[in-house]
Amino acid sequence: xxxxxxxxxxxxxxxxxxxxxxxxxxxxxxxxxxxxxxxxxxxxxxxxxxxxxxxxxxxxxxxxxxxxxxxxxxxxxxxxxxxxxxxxxxxxxxxxxxxxxxxxxxxxxxxxxxxxxxxxxxxxxxxxxxxxxxxxxxxxxxxxxxxxxxxxxxxxxxxxxxxxxxxxxxxxxxxxxxxxxxxxxxxxxxxxxxxxxxxxxxxxxxxxxxxxxxxxxxxxxxxxxxxxxxxxxxxxxxxxxxxxxxxxxxxxxxxxxxxxxxxxxxxxxxxxxxxxxxxxxxxxxxxxxxxxxxxxxxxxxxxxxxxxxxxxxxxxxx
Amino acid sequence: xxxxxxxxxxxxxxxxxxxxxxxxxxxxxxxxxxxxxxxxxxxxxxxxxxxxxxxxxxxxxxxxxxxxxxxxxxxxxxxxxxxxxxxxxxxxxxxxxxxxxxxxxxxxxxxxxxxxxxxxxxxxxxxxxxxxxxxxxxxxxxxxxxxxxxxxxxxxxxxxxxxxxxxxxxxxxxxxxxxxxxxxxxxxxxxxxxxxxxxxxxxxxxxxxxxxxxxxxxxxxxxxxxxxxxxxxxxxxxxxxxxxxxxxxxxxxxxxxxx
Ligand SMILES: Nc1ncnc2c1ncn2[C@@H]1O[C@H](COP(=O)(O)OP(=O)(O)OP(=O)(O)O)[C@@H](O)[C@H]1O
Ligand SMILES: [Mg+2]
Numbered sequence: 382x383x384x385x386x387x388x389x390x391x392x393x394x395x396x397x398x399x400x401x402x403x404x405x406x407x408x409x410x411x412x413x414x415x416x417x418x419x420x421x422x423x424x425x426x427x428x429x430x431x432x433x434x435x436x437x438x439x440x441x442x443x444x445x446x447x448x449x450x451x452x453x454x455x456x457x458x459x460x461x462x463x464x465x466x467x468x469x470x471x472x473x474x475x476x477x478x479x480x481x482x483x484x485x486x487x488x489x490x491x492x493x494x495x496x497x498x499x500x501x502x503x504x505x506x507x508x509x510x511x512x513x514x515x516x517x518x519x520x521x522x523x524x525x526x527x528x529x530x531x532x533x534x535x536x537x538x539x540x541x542x543x544x545x546x547x548x549x550x551x552x553x554x555x556x557x558x559x560x561x562x563x564x565x566x567x568x569x570x571x572x573x574x575x576x577x578x579x580x581x582x583x584x585x586x587x588x589x590x591x592x593x594x595x596x597x598x599x600x601x602x603x604x605x606x607x608x609x610x611x612x613x614x615x616x617x618x619x620x621x622x623x624x625x626x627x628x629x630x631x632x633x634x635x636x637x638x639x640x641x642x643x644x645x646x647x648x649x650x651x652x653x654x655x656x657x658x659x660x661x662x663x664x665x666x667x668x669x670x671x672x673x674x675x676x677x678x679x680x681x682x683x684x685x686x687x688x689x690x691x692x693x694x695x696x697x698x699x
Numbered sequence: 700x701x702x703x704x705x706x707x708x709x710x711x712x713x714x715x716x717x718x719x720x721x722x723x724x725x726x727x728x729x730x731x732x733x734x735x736x737x738x739x740x741x742x743x744x745x746x747x748x749x750x751x752x753x754x755x756x757x758x759x760x761x762x763x764x765x766x767x768x769x770x771x772x773x774x775x776x777x778x779x780x781x782x783x784x785x786x787x788x789x790x791x792x793x794x795x796x797x798x799x800x801x802x803x804x805x806x807x808x809x810x811x812x813x814x815x816x817x818x819x820x821x822x823x824x825x826x827x828x829x830x831x832x833x834x835x836x837x838x839x840x841x842x843x844x845x846x847x848x849x850x851x852x853x854x855x856x857x858x859x860x861x862x863x864x865x866x867x868x869x870x871x872x873x874x875x876x877x878x879x880x881x882x883x884x885x886x887x888x889x890x891x892x893x894x895x896x897x898x899x900x901x902x903x904x905x906x907x908x909x910x911x912x913x914x915x916x917x918x919x920x921x922x923x924x925x926x927x928x929x930x931x932x933x934x935x936x937x938x939x940x941x942x943x944x945x946x947x948x949x950x951x952x953x954x955x956x957x958x
Contacts (some may be wrong), residue, residue, distance in 0.1 A: 555821040564819030564826055565809060565833065572795050572806050582755060584781030584810030584873055585936035593816055 383399040389642075390556065397548045401541045402412030413657075415540050418612060421547035425605040427632050427644035428554050429598030432632075435638030436562060437594045439489060442495045442626050443504025447599040448512055449595055450477045451606025456616050457517055462525045466531070470607040477603030478596050485595035489588065504626050511618035523617025530611045547608055551645070554601055558641055570594060624667075627656075631670055635677050638685020641695030706768075707909050708733040708877055709754070714763035716749050716932070723749040726763065727934040729927050731877070736899065736909040738919045740943075741929035742952060747912040748790055748884065750929070751879050754910075755787050756780040767877070782810050786875035788866040790882045790912075796855030800865060802892055803854050804837040809874025812836075837872060844868040844898060860891035867898060871907070879910045884918050896922055920944065928952065 404413040433439050454473035458464045464472075510520050518524060530537045530546065534622060536625040537543045561567050571588050572580040581587050610616050628651060637648025651670075659666045677684060683691065709731040716724040724746045731737045739747050753756045754765050756777035764771045772780050788808075795803050812833050818826045841847040844864050849857065854865060863883055870878050882891045883899065893914060899922050903909050913919050919926065919940070926943045928936040930952040936943055943949055 499838060524729065560822040560826075561816060561819045564830060565805075565813065566816050566819045568798070568802060568806050569809060571798060571802075575795040575797055576793045578757075579795065579869075580791075580806070581757075581777040582787050582793075583807050583869065584778050585806070586778045597816070675891075 388632040392561070393645075394552060397552070398545075401544055407569060411511040414511050414544050415617050416653060416656045417649075418540065418544050419656065420649045421544070421551045421654055422605045422612075423629070423632060423648040424551045424645045425547075425554055425608070426598075426602045426629055427636070427648045428641060429601035430556050430629055431641055431644040432558055432561065432570065432640050433594050433598040435640070436567065436574060437591060439591055439595065440493075441595070441598070442497050442498040442623075443500035443502075443632065444598065444602050445621045445623065445625040446504045446507035447477045447481065447602035448537045448609070448625070449507060449618070450480060451603030452610040452616045453511060453518055453606075454603075456527045457604070458507075458683075459528050460524060461517075465613055466528060466530050466607075466611055470604065473603045474481060474600050475609045477599045477606075478674070481596040481599030482592060486588075486593045489591040489595060497539050501623070501626075504623055505563070508618060508622055518618070521618060523615060525615040527610050527614045527616065529614065533654050545614055549610075550604065550608065554604075555641065555645070556575075562641065566590075594697040605623070628670065631674050633684070635673060635684055637681075637686035639683055640686040643684045645685035650685075703707070706733045707731060707912070708768060710766040711754070712764045712766065714750070714765060714794075715761045716746070716753055717756055717761045722932050724753065724760070725932040726953070727927070727929060727932070729934060730939055731908060731910060732925075734906060735874075735923050735924040736903050736911060736927045738911045738913060739929060740913065740916075740919060740926060744931075745929040746932040747929060749880055749932075751787060751881055751910075751912065754780075755785055755878060781873060784874075784876040785879065786870040786873045787879040788863070788881055788883060789871050790885070790908055792859075792866060793861050794854040794862055794866060794869070796853065799851050799853055800854055800857065801837055801841065801850040803865060803869050804840050804872045805833050806871040807840075808833045810834055810873045828835055840868050840872055843871075843901070845894070846876035860887045860894075862896065863887060863891075863895065865887075865914070867895075867902070871902060875907060877908045877910060881912045882914060883911070883915055884915045892918060 400417060401414045404410050426444060430444060432439065433441060451473040452477050455466065455469045458469040458472060459466050484503050488496060488503070491499055512521050537546050552651055569580065569585045569590055572583070572585060573590060577587050632647035632651045634647070635650060636645065637643030654669070659669055662669055681688060681691070700710060707730040707920055711727060711729050713726040713728055714724050715722065715726055719808055729749070739750065749758065753760050754870060756772070756775055756779070766772065767783060767785060772783065773836050783951050795806065798806070812829050838850065841850055844867065845870065846865060849861070854862065857865060867880065867883060880899065884895045887895060896918050899911065901930060911919070911923060923940060926938065926940055927934055928943060928949050935952060936946045
């Protein structure tokens with residue numbers, strides 16, 4: 382369950398690399414590459430959330446806020462001040478990281494429902510800021526004119542190019558996170574999940590680790606927000622509302638939060654449902670999400686990524 | 700280590716621990732010499748576990764201090780105290796149930812071999828090597844406590860007796876100078892109790908000072924060099940097992956009074 386080998390990671394990288402080409406060959410799904418850009422952006426967030434929730438056992442119902450912070454810092458600094466987008470991306474990461482540190486230190490002392498409520502409140506407050514600080518953010522109408530990304534004269538100006546950029550980041554974040562999980566730091570996170578008392582007694586700085594992983598997940602969410610802003614060139618607060626925070630939770634619950642693959646799988650499936658497959662349901666979309674969450678929680682508590690293990694156990698018994 | 704054997708590794712100095720109006724500890728005073736096995740006994744609710752919680756930093760005492768190797772530690776956080784070299788087990792088992800037996804012990808090494816988040820993330824060569832080192836060290840401990848063949852089982856799948864032994868193993872993994880064992884023999888059958896006793900002696904033989912809370916008097920009399928008796932948070936007696944056994948105050952506390 383924990384070991385993530387080199388072979389699956391290479392296979393995954395290979396599939397991603399050929400994806401745009403394959404999508405291009407099959408009529409009717411050419412635009413899937415575009416959808417996959419969003420899947421990648423969401424994966425960045427869910428990878429961090431998986432470490433925070435699945436491994437360290439700390440819930441956050443406010444990660445849309447960090448996603449939004451990244452998007453708005455990038456948006457404001459590039460569109461209003463004309464700064465270099467990459468520097469703005471770093472600025473967004475720093476702001477999100479600092480906010481996570483300030484918010485996380487007191488919040489992560491709380492447990493279970495209380496932590497959920499605190500992060501939820503945080504998410505709502507930031508959402509209100511995006512709406513109300515219209516001078517900076519453009520208010521509910523949003524802000525446009527955010528430039529695209531380029532590096533050394535190379536423009537990420539097509540869907541394919543942006544696809545590779547985003548998934549490059551996802552890949553890096555994935556490998557970095559796998560390395561953490563498979564180290565002493567990852568073991569400490571799981572220990573905290575299992576018994577804070579014992580972890581403390583064994584010398585794990587429990588509150589320190591909790592804040593650290595919270596900051597890490599905020600940084601990834603912020604990075605995702607910046608990538609989103611530079612891709613669409615337009616942002617508005619509705620993207621970063623409470624429902625998005627909840628959708629993130631549905632993604633990792635569906636994929637399986639005890640497994641990093643689950644983060645990517647869940648993000649991928651929900652993105653396709655969102656952009657492609659749920660149009661028929663229109664405003665009943667929410668009900669479908671609710672149903673998914675219900676089915677997963679009841680029948681596949683370890684998510685889709687947990688199914689192989691579940692089958693193995695079942696078969697082993699008979 | 701190079702200290703003299705007469706040195707006091709731990710000093711409990713007039714510690715008061717009040718929960719509201721309840722004095723769980725009221726100024727017990729005693730010290731623990733390096734290298735010995737010292738037992739703390741007393742009736743239910745006497746304050747034994749509370750004392751462990753004060754020593755290991757889970758509670759900060761209302762009054763008084765605890766000194767470890769001459770340094771006051773009462774203001775330190777639990778994980779900092781663990782860093783200094785005090786380890787413990789719990790009366791009610793606190794294993795990492797979803798982790799394997801091996802991983803439980805590996806986590807115990809946390810204070811000694813530490814991998815930083817960044818070093819781990821970038822998979823620096825040092826991080827890999829450390830991880831290997833930890834695994835070898837943990838396997839050595841598992842062989843010492845006799846659980847090596849179960850290293851890959853989830854910790855919560857072990858029978859109670861082995862879980863207790865595993866907790867001791869995990870506590871040893873941090874290479875403590877002092878280990879506090881809270882009722883290691885509770886709930887064990889006769890053979891398991893025997894194993895636990897020998898293990899405690901073996902740990903001590905390796906130079907680790909042991910503080911032992913235990914209700915099983917056979918174990919206490921068999922392994923300990925000295926005994927402190929608590930009753931209602933106060934120390935009522937201290938001395939070698941032979942003396943304690945015949946101390947009228949102790950007999951009175953156990954048999955008598957208000958029950
Ligand atoms: N966190 C706490 N809050 C309030 N009271 C507590 C707390 N911890 C312990 N106590 C009280 O302090 C007293 C001493 O408890 P403690 O657990 O230290 O006893 P003990 O000697 O370990 O008993 P046992 O042999 O049953 O384990 C008891 O009256 C207990 O109810
Ligand atoms: Mg007790």
